[in-house]
Amino acid sequence: xxxxxxxxxxxxxxxxxxxxxxxxxxxxxxxxxxxxxxxxxxxxxxxxxxxxxxxxxxxxxxxxxxxxxxxxxxxxxxxxxxxxxxxxxxxxxxxxxxxxxxxxxxxxxxxxxx
Amino acid sequence: xxxxxxxxxxxxxxxxxxxxxxxxxxxxxxxxxxxxxxxxxxxxxxxxxxxxxxxxxxxxxxxxxxxxxxxxxxxxxxxxxxxxxxxxxxxxxxxxxxxxxxxxxxxxxxxxxxxxxxxxxxxxxxxxxxxxxxxxxxxxxxxxxxxxxxxxxxxxxxxxxxxxxxxxxxxxxxxxxxxxxxxxxxxxxxxxxxxxxxxxxxxxxxxxxxxxxxxxxxxxxxxxxxxxxxxxxxxxxxxxxxxxxxxxxxxxxxxxxxxxxxxxxxxxxxxxxxxxxxxxxxxxxxxxxxxxxxxxxxxxxxxxxxxxxxxxxxxxxxxxxxxxxxxxxxxxxxxxxxxxxxxxxxxxxxxxxxxxxxxxxxxxxxxxxxxxxxxxxxxxxxxxxxxxxxxxxxxxxxxxxxxxxxxxxxxxxxxxxxxxxxxxxxxxxxxxxxxxxxxxxxxxxxxxxxxxxxxxxxxxxxxxxxxxxxxxxxxxxxxxxxxxxxxxxxxxxxxxxxxxxxxxxxxxxxxxxxxxxxxxxxxxxxxxxxxxxxxxxxxxxxxxxxxxxx
Numbered sequence: 001x002x003x004x005x006x007x008x009x010x011x012x013x014x015x016x017x018x019x020x021x022x023x024x025x026x027x028x029x030x031x032x033x034x035x036x037x038x039x040x041x042x043x044x045x046x047x048x049x050x051x052x053x054x055x056x057x058x059x060x061x062x063x064x065x066x067x068x069x070x071x072x073x074x075x076x077x078x079x080x081x082x083x084x085x086x087x088x089x090x091x092x093x094x095x096x097x098x099x100x101x102x103x104x105x106x107x108x109x110x111x112x113x114x
Numbered sequence: 115x116x117x118x119x120x121x122x123x124x125x126x127x128x129x130x131x132x133x134x135x136x137x138x139x140x141x142x143x144x145x146x147x148x149x150x151x152x153x154x155x156x157x158x159x160x161x162x163x164x165x166x167x168x169x170x171x172x173x174x175x176x177x178x179x180x181x182x183x184x185x186x187x188x189x190x191x192x193x194x195x196x197x198x199x200x201x202x203x204x205x206x207x208x209x210x211x212x213x214x215x216x217x218x219x220x221x222x223x224x225x226x227x228x229x230x231x232x233x234x235x236x237x238x239x240x241x242x243x244x245x246x247x248x249x250x251x252x253x254x255x256x257x258x259x260x261x262x263x264x265x266x267x268x269x270x271x272x273x274x275x276x277x278x279x280x281x282x283x284x285x286x287x288x289x290x291x292x293x294x295x296x297x298x299x300x301x302x303x304x305x306x307x308x309x310x311x312x313x314x315x316x317x318x319x320x321x322x323x324x325x326x327x328x329x330x331x332x333x334x335x336x337x338x339x340x341x342x343x344x345x346x347x348x349x350x351x352x353x354x355x356x357x358x359x360x361x362x363x364x365x366x367x368x369x370x371x372x373x374x375x376x377x378x379x380x381x382x383x384x385x386x387x388x389x390x391x392x393x394x395x396x397x398x399x400x401x402x403x404x405x406x407x408x409x410x411x412x413x414x415x416x417x418x419x420x421x422x423x424x425x426x427x428x429x430x431x432x433x434x435x436x437x438x439x440x441x442x443x444x445x446x447x448x449x450x451x452x453x454x455x456x457x458x459x460x461x462x463x464x465x466x467x468x469x470x471x472x473x474x475x476x477x478x479x480x481x482x483x484x485x486x487x488x489x490x491x492x493x494x495x496x497x498x499x500x501x502x503x504x505x506x507x508x509x510x511x512x513x514x515x516x517x518x519x520x521x522x523x524x525x526x527x528x529x530x531x532x533x534x535x536x537x538x539x540x541x542x543x544x545x546x547x548x549x550x551x552x553x554x555x556x557x558x559x560x561x562x563x564x565x566x567x568x569x570x571x572x573x574x575x576x577x578x579x580x581x582x583x584x585x586x587x588x589x590x591x592x593x594x595x596x597x598x599x600x601x602x603x604x605x606x607x608x609x610x611x612x613x614x615x616x617x618x619x620x621x622x623x624x625x626x627x628x629x630x631x632x633x634x635x636x637x638x639x640x641x642x643x644x645x646x647x648x649x650x651x652x653x654x655x656x657x658x659x660x661x662x663x664x
Contacts, residue, residue, distance in 0.1 A: 032283050039287045046298035076246055080290055083253045091279050098276050101269040109273040
């Protein structure tokens with residue numbers, strides 16, 4: 001499981017960085033989205049993912065913490081997803097405005113001369 | 115502090131949140147009123163917090179959200195540094211809001227609510243004692259700053275804003291990776307708890323923690339605009355609406371604040387094997403930023419760009435001093451740096467507000483050009499379209515050019531660090547502390563000498579550039595009609611400059627406050643014990659504790 005998770009994070013982040021450095025705004029936003037998926041998985045992995053362990057304790061009183069998954073990274077991921085979603089939506093609006101003002105989807109607002 | 119929770123600690127976050135939300139129900143005119151009331155209230159609260167810190171010099175104020183025992187859940191911490199930054203925010207906010215009511219808040223939608231949310235993010239970032247909560251407040255202030263950077267729209271703003279947002283989104287992702295690495299290694303996000311756990315990290319985990327801290331640092335250094343992460347800053351600040359740009363002067367200081375906070379807590383002298391982590395990077399980067407900013411100041415064609423480069427100079431100076439202080443442990447350096455931080459932020463904000471007033475003067479000429487251009491069918495509203503609305507509120511001030519000229523002179527003195535204003539005192543305090551920290555063999559280190567030389571050179575460059583700009587604007591300009599500068603736009607500039615003058619007159623008490631702040635940063639156990647030693651408030655019939663997911 002660790003290898004698959006690490007590979008997934010690596011591939012997502014690598015493609016995200018590559019797309020982020022491309023000149024088209026659409027590529028940049030897809031790159032940012034992929035990067036944020038990679039980062040979210042990374043946060044999740046930092047809680048040492050386990051199979052078959054619940055993150056919420058029973059109400060019965062004393063419990064053995066080793067049997068449970070760490071709930072904090074899961075809460076962090078949720079927060080990061082919400083914030084990432086909102087900022088990406090905002091960025092999309094700015095991109096559309098930029099397209100309207102400059103008439104091009106180049107990130108600098110002008111096409112580079114060939 | 116007191117057995118009852120000090121609810122005033124959370125007020126700097128709640129006031130702008132409520133004001134910003136309430137405003138959405140009202141028209142523009144009432145929004146202004148709410149904005150000013152909220153800013154005044156924040157000023158009063160900030161004063162109260164400073165007062166609290168002065169009377170109890172060895173303790174900190176703590177607010178337990180959800181009343182969980184620390185280090186669980188989120189805490190808000192008010193110590194002298196946090197109180198100082200909240201105060202600076204409030205002092206900047208009021209003039210900027212008043213300035214914007216003259217005309218800028220009508221240039222686009224929702225200026226005042228965004229401004230309030232920016233204040234909320236700023237205050238929250240200064241108050242929080244939790245790394246992930248810091249991320250949340252960072253995002254709040256960034257989201258608001260995206261809106262404010264684009265306020266008024268226009269091609270230049272949208273293009274600059276696009277780069278600004280893309281860079282900050284990427285930096286936020288680095289922030290998340292850094293935070294999660296630190297959590298993975300230490301198992302805590304509470305800064306005080308982190309300070310306790312860092313010395314106990316086993317050697318094999320230290321590189322991972324260092325990597326996490328470095329990634330976190332990069333996210334803040336993007337915000338603080340350290341070279342080579344700073345190329346977005348001058349153009350974004352130049353393009354932003356003046357009241358927003360003036361408030362942005364403190365945004366780069368948030369990065370400096372967090373670096374100061376985290377490095378003093380987690381990687382201070384108590385951190386044995388990891389003490390002074392990244393100090394060399396801060397010094398080298400700070401000096402490089404100083405060089406880059408100085409060249410930028412000299413090369414700037416417009417006043418807006420010059421002000422943007424002045425932000426870089428100020429950031430570079432601060433980062434270099436923080437780096438030197440964290441390797442040498444000099445609290446005198448930090449005290450000087452804090453004095454300089456306040457003075458330079460106020461001066462840069464005043465300069466940003468003045469840029470627009472001065473360029474409006476030249477805009478009179480530009481207006482004539484526009485008419486001519488239109489007559490010849492060359493109308494290009496992308497160039498001149500911005501300032502065609504000449505709606506001024508209130509009567510113009512007589513002799514506005516003279517007053518503006520004097521303000522400009524004061525700004526030049528502040529930014530170049532010439533006596534008698536506060537810029538000189540700040541730089542003097544920093545340099546004397548840096549030169550005073552001789553090494554064991556009695557020599558002054560090369561870094562200290564390089565820093566001194568660069569700071570003096572950057573002051574000279576700022577003086578040359580501002581004098582050149584002043585001659586061009588005030589002396590060599592065509593004798594045309596005097597621009598109508600209404601009092602409501604002139605007064606905020608005067609207030610900001612009067613504050614720096616007050617800092618000069620009251621330099622003794624202000625400097626003593628800064629010294630006490632710096633020595634508190636040098637002894638992080640006050641903060642750590644203050645946070646971890648606090649018991650939650652007992653409930654009469656204990657109700658089920660509310661969950662506080664971050």
